[in-house]
Amino acid sequence: MIQVDDALSIIAENSAKMPVKKIKVGKSLGFVLAEAIYSPIDMPPFRQSAMDGYAFVHSELSRFSVISSSQAGDYSNLKLEKNEAIRIFTGAYVPDDADTVVMQEHTTVTGDKVQIDILPDSFANVRNKGEQIEKGQLVLEKNTIITPAAIGFFACLGITQIKVYSKPKVAILVTGNELVRAGKKLPQGKIYESNSVMLEAALKEIGIKKTIVFRVKDSLKATTKMIESCLDQFDVVLISGGISVGDYDFVKEALLQNGVEELFYKINQKPGKPLFFGKKEKKLVFALPGNPASSLTCFYVYGLPALKKRLGFTDIHLPKMNRKITTAFQNKTGKTLFLKGFYDDDCVTVLESQSSAMLNTFAVANCFVYVPYTIVNVQEKQEIKIIPFN
């Protein structure tokens, strides 16, 4: 049995980044960039007016003939005499001859003549070519998480494809003779299976959408065969149940028979003690406890960081924050606790009913209250670490 921090280190060390692939920018939300990107163009790609107004050659003159008009998207590069100006709009091409734009609010127009009432400085209101980014300049560094802003940034530079770390294919393998799928009649002695749909949803939250669920009866032979097939086709295998020490818990034996290396088994924590983590080459296996709340706790605390590492993320662990606890609390278990809590701007309350078999508290909680095994007494109003998850 190991401590929580050791388990987290082992996960970080043993989770490898996925292979790199090229994808369309429009499909890249939430991926991590696997290459540095450099700009293929100058931006702006030409000298651009920053105002609606008049483009002219800066001099002592203040009265001009308006010889043409240029709106955004036009390319009109007329030769301008010293006493000529063109009507211009924000974003439009500034003729090569012109060096300055005066905003329309600072002019008086009579017929085809424009009088400049307040003369701007030379070069005013003109965005230079490449002023914002030059061709060949760094756009975004390798390992940047791709956000809507990053996608917009790529698109405005004409970049359509980028290299990212691909998403791991994840299998969920559900064990347990007692389980019946929701929607069917519940025979005596059975319960509804909920971990598969719950874990699928938790995977969707980090953008892993095409999870496949397998189900196997409690037999060593069937479990071994199913694990072999999952290891063959998937990058990460999440197994639910069958990992305790009961006579019908075959998962660990089946994993070892498949050549999965045990990296840890059992963590000094509550809930979620009987967690198994192993790997075979780069493929990762989590055998999660069957109790729904334990299973989801282990997924958030351990499964998620492993998946984020595989996806190429640098910060992989759920971030912790400090909050004052609303009521005093004792931890006599000698274990690290992940309690379901509800926090606001100031405080956190440990919710009643922390059963690992049920999700009622989990469904209304918004954080774990994290109580390390070394802490026995927590006073009311004492600051304590929380781990937000919703």
Place this chain on the structure above:
Amino acid sequence: MIQVDDALSIIAENSAKMPVKKIKVGKSLGFVLAEAIYSPIDMPPFRQSAMDGYAFVHSELSRFSVISSSQAGDYSNLKLEKNEAIRIFTGAYVPDDADTVVMQEHTTVTGDKVQIDILPDSFANVRNKGEQIEKGQLVLEKNTIITPAAIGFFACLGITQIKVYSKPKVAILVTGNELVRAGKKLPQGKIYESNSVMLEAALKEIGIKKTIVFRVKDSLKATTKMIESCLDQFDVVLISGGISVGDYDFVKEALLQNGVEELFYKINQKPGKPLFFGKKEKKLVFALPGNPASSLTCFYVYGLPALKKRLGFTDIHLPKMNRKITTAFQNKTGKTLFLKGFYDDDCVTVLESQSSAMLNTFAVANCFVYVPYTIVNVQEKQEIKIIPFN
């Protein structure tokens, strides 16, 4: 021109919840529950062993004949004599005759006899029927956001369908003759269009996936027609560009011609001043500034809350937090600023280059630094509000 807080109030008041629809629990992540849900079953549905051990009738006896075995999923309801016990595993049906389970670690087994070494209390290690939730009891309240835990909770009670607020259909309408789609050659005077793909990604982040993008040239007739068609088919219309006061900005006029009620136009802020918000019946229209960074700022600050309200969320605005600012700062604009910043546990730094035309800073920022128009001087290390967005 109105202030930021007034604009936010107007958005909250005018955004109506979407119609209710029934969906599968497995597809409900991120939706908001539009009904209270009550449990269709007792959970556990039968008296369940909480341990691997032996089920027996509690008495002064400590030695029993083991007459049968019951694993999770079995239904074995044998009649037990006072001196009989059955081997039982965690989650298994406890025979109606038995009242107590002793954990296997507290027994000694010889052949088909079991000796109880440490006698547990009566009723120990038996989870009662309906102990965690009873048939008819509240599962989750109306307006609960559906998380992975909520999905698991529904599934373990056999609930397969729930009523939620449906997702709004969103159209993105891009205006601007200067715009060329990424992947094509860039003619002189043109720039790449990036707002559509950026807004699509920002919509995906709140689970709105099937956005349709339309493009229209800068003409009043074409814009009016396109807006009519969008209002016809979509719940929310996001328009990019054409909302300033230039000679080629037709969006506002086209909206009014379509009977869209103006709820506000122009906010005392930077960037994103020329934002238009209107509605026609329950349909909402945002005309966002064309500059990419202004457009995304307005989407996060105003579009997102409107969409969250429509989706049924109660807390719709981006939450604010306090951070110490790393360098002193002056706001001489008289406007509320939404500056791109980067925060950590303690501090926030206002990033260089706050251009509203470019996304380079936005793509590496993780928050807005929120400076109300009433604040002129911000001292180094002073606490200031930030609005995290990544």
